[in-house]
Amino acid sequence: MKSSELRQSFLSYFESKQHQIVDSSSLVPGNDPTLLFTNAGMVQFKDVFLGDDIRPYTRATSSQRCVRAGGKHNDLENVGYTARHHTFFEMLGNFSFGDYFKREAIGYAWEFLTVVLKLPTEKLLVTVYAEDDEAFDIWHKEIGLPKDKIIRIGDNKGGRYQSDNFWAMGDTGPCGPCSEVFYDHGEHIWGGPPGSPEEDGDRFIEIWNVVFMQFNRSASGEMAALPKPSVDTGMGLERIAAILQGVHSNYEIDLFQNLISAAAKAVGTDDLTSQSLRVIADHIRSCSFMIVDGVVPSNEGRGYVLRRIVRRAVRHGNKLGQNGVFFHTLVEALDVEMGDAYPELRKLKERVASILLKEEEQFAKTLDQGMKILEDAISQLGDEKVIPGETVFKLYDTYGFPVDLTNDVARENELEIDEEGFEVAMEAQRTRARSASNFSMDMSGGVTIDSVTEFTGYDYLEGQCEVETILVD
Ligand code: ATP
Ligand code: MG
Ligand code: MG
Ligand code: MG
Numbered sequence: 001m002k003s004s005e006l007r008q009s010f011l012s013y014f015e016s017k018q019h020q021i022v023d024s025s026s027l028v029p030g031n032d033p034t035l036l037f038t039n040a041g042m043v044q045f046k047d048v049f050l051g052d053d054i055r056p057y058t059r060a061t062s063s064q065r066c067v068r069a070g071g072k073h074n075d076l077e078n079v080g081y082t083a084r085h086h087t088f089f090e091m092l093g094n095f096s097f098g099d100y101f102k103r104e105a106i107g108y109a110w111e112f113l114t115v116v117l118k119l120p121t122e123k124l125l126v127t128v129y130a131e132d133d134e135a136f137d138i139w140h141k142e143i144g145l146p147k148d149k150i151i152r153i154g155d156n157k158g159g160r161y162q163s164d165n166f167w168a169m170g171d172t173g174p175c176g177p178c179s180e181v182f183y184d185h186g187e188h189i190w191g192g193p194p195g196s197p198e199e200d201g202d203r204f205i206e207i208w209n210v211v212f213m214q215f216n217r218s219a220s221g222e223m224a225a226l227p228k229p230s231v232d233t234g235m236g237l238e239r240i241a242a243i244l245q246g247v248h249s250n251y252e253i254d255l256f257q258n259l260i261s262a263a264a265k266a267v268g269t270d271d272l273t274s275q276s277l278r279v280i281a282d283h284i285r286s287c288s289f290m291i292v293d294g295v296v297p298s299n300e301g302r303g304y305v306l307r308r309i310v311r312r313a314v315r316h317g318n319k320l321g322q323n324g325v326f327f328h329t330l331v332e333a334l335d336v337e338m339g340d341a342y343p344e345l346r347k348l349k350e351r352v353a354s355i356l357l358k359e360e361e362q363f364a365k366t367l368d369q370g371m372k373i374l375e376d377a378i379s380q381l382g383d384e385k386v387i388p389g390e391t392v393f394k395l396y397d398t399y400g401f402p403v404d405l406t407n408d409v410a411r412e413n414e415l416e417i418d419e420e421g422f423e424v425a426m427e428a429q430r431t432r433a434r435s436a437s438n439f440s441m442d443m444s445g446g447v448t449i450d451s452v453t454e455f456t457g458y459d460y461l462e463g464q465c466e467v468e469t470i471l472v473d
Helices: 003-016 041-050 102-116 133-143 237-244 254-267 275-292 301-319 327-338 343-379 389-399 403-412 419-443 450-454
Strands: 059-067 088-096 124-129 150-153 166-168 173-184 204-217 223-236
Touching: 003 059, 003 088, 003 102, 003 237, 041 059, 041 088, 041 173, 041 204, 041 223, 059 275, 088 102, 088 237, 088 275, 102 133, 102 173, 102 204, 102 223, 124 133, 133 150, 133 173, 166 204, 173 223, 204 237, 223 237, 237 254, 254 275, 254 301, 254 327, 275 301, 275 327, 275 343, 301 327, 301 343, 301 403, 327 343, 343 389, 343 403, 389 403, 389 419
Parallel strands: 124 150
Antiparallel strands: 059 088, 088 223, 124 173, 166 173, 173 204, 204 223
16 A cells, blocks of 8 residues: 555545544644644644634544654654654544544554554554553453553653653643554564563554543643543554555655655665665655745754754765765655645745755855864774764864764764763853954944844754654653
């Protein structure tokens, strides 16, 4: 089944269960200034869950474009390293606003997976919130799953991804216990079931999160009951497509294979298995859709996230031997894959390509030189495993290397970067900027110098934005 057919099949299934099909909302959340990017299907319905917005329907379904590249939900570092993470992905979801609750939510999920998609039940296992006996009983007694396929997970199982079975919208907002469905890709792949020490491997891949929205958490941590118990679910389209197409990694599905081929052609390589091609194929999606939704590369906020991702993609192309511009040409291949489902992309593709081209050209000026400095620094390390903060800062300040880009190179070489040293160099820079601006102000008799005095540096290590993101786990 092609990804596009799968998307349609999901929406049609829930439509047949009286759900209103709702279009994907923008990656730039319209209703929440505290959120960097839309990172889950529920974002556009947040106020409906809280009872502050009333819609003419109580059941909805959507395929939501999501970006997880900053703040709490940052999968940027996982791209190229896991089989299942993207910076941009589509989240299929069904929602109940005070309509059905646990029983139906679980029943629909199971029916869609095992009857509509015909997934073999023996490959599926589920988790429930540790204390949620009700969900446990629904899975066991009503669905008929054996007890050893239902794993109870508490607030934090301490895994690398810090997942748990209590979903919370950051520190405040709608939240509640959840139940997740996992697919076993087979013994030949490293990894263990959720809750085990090897859970971060890619053998058991989480496909669907079914959240039972029950509370609104206040700033003081109090949990008030929502007006009505509700449901919010999210399933990664690419993850379920991989299963249906009989492949393990998301990057092996139809859509990604085509993007990877296009990327290989654009950078001039034959090795389709290169991790860098995966990174580039991932990044063209997030970058293009961010621009479609009005983000432009800049030095702060969302624009800086975009800039960082473009630069990262360009660096990976450079690593494969492409010294010229190439990234923007991939918009065409992306349009072929996704333009039908997202007419806004088709409409704006020339604009997207031209913004990317400009951004590529700008970085191209310093990339080679910066890489040379970085490679020299690495070769001088000897037995040291940490790239000095001053080098990281110099690359950042003079050559436009976002810190995560330098970190990406470090990781490829099994090295780390000295984040603390970088901070120190950055702070010294801020102090210099402050005193320079005071001096200029005095000398120019009160004429304000805007950007220098205002500039307080970026929260680059934390994903560049000081805003919180929604936590879906
Ligand atoms: P993981 O534990 O694998 O990082 P998650 O628990 O962070 O996933 P949720 O926040 O529960 O994911 O999101 C709901 C669903 O969205 C997941 O079950 C998965 O199918 C999909 N998903 C989440 N993050 C990504 C991503 N970075 N790329 C692709 N799909 C994703
Ligand atoms: Mg995650
Ligand atoms: Mg998880
Ligand atoms: Mg999850």
